[in-house]
Amino acid sequence: MPLSQETKKYTxxxxxxxxxDERWEIIDGVPYMQAAPAPVHQEVLTELVRQMANYLTGKPCKVYPAPFCVRLPLGNEKNEREVKNIVEPDISIICDRSKIDDKGCNGAPDMIIEIISPSSIKMDRVVKFNKYEKAGVKEYWIVEPDQKxxxxxxxxSNQRYGRTELYTEDDKITVSIFPDLIIDLSVVFTS
Known part of the structure; x- marks a missing residue:
């Protein structure tokens, strides 16, 4: 939920x-406090990170699980302190190491995964979808643990997301940005 309905734009x-010790995101200058994730959320996150981190070992790209700050500048800010879109995706993969600093990532990750909960459905499916597309996130996954x-x-190439591909617990997903990385969902959704 938003922190306040004031007209102030947070940065x-x-x-x-x-x-x-609190998790916050700021979307279009409005702060949102993040709820603590459920155990199934953490189990899914851990398995996805395990498979991806194993693949990325020794490669230039790195995987960062939440909490991890990602700043999505619009391009009109005078400096990073003016950025009004700060998110904490469940999983971020970043290949351009120049985007990484001691505060997290400044710019679009190559890949983002959000694991939705009942309270985050609209934010992840609509608001963040649009923000990630506009920022240039190459691949975006929305994981629904309850529905597997x-x-x-x-x-x-037109800088818009293409058709949504859907996968179930019986499938394996080939990661588009790493064509030789295949995520086994039967292992992700074991609980």
């Missing part, structure tokens, strides 16, 4: 003042 400068379903979109 990365405000984000840096929030308590470290994964929706995958890939950025096309």
């Amino acid at each position: 990365f400068a405000d984000y840096l003042t929030y308590p470290e 379903l994964v929706s995958v979109v890939v950025l096309q």
Whole structure:
């Protein structure tokens, strides 16, 4: 839920003042506190990170599980402290190491995975979908642990996400940005 309905637009400068033991995101200048994830969420996250990290060992790209700050500048900010879109995706994969600093990632990750909960459905399916597309995230997954379903979109040459591909617990997903990485969903959804 939004912190307040005031007209003030919050920025990365405000984000840096929030308590470290709380998870916050700022979307279009509006802060949202993140709920603690359920155990099934963490189990799915852990398995996805395990499979991806094993594949990425020794490669230039790195996987970062939440909590991990991603700043999505719009391009009109004078400096990073003015960024009004700060997210904490469940999983981020970043190949351009120049985007990484001691505060997280400044710019679009190559891939983002969000594991939805009942309270995050609209944010992940609509708001973040649009933000990630506009920022240039090459591949975006929305994982639904309760339905054992994964929706995958890939950025096309027109800088828009293409058709949504759906996968169930019986499927294996070939990651588009790493064609030799295949994620086995039967292992991800074992619970």
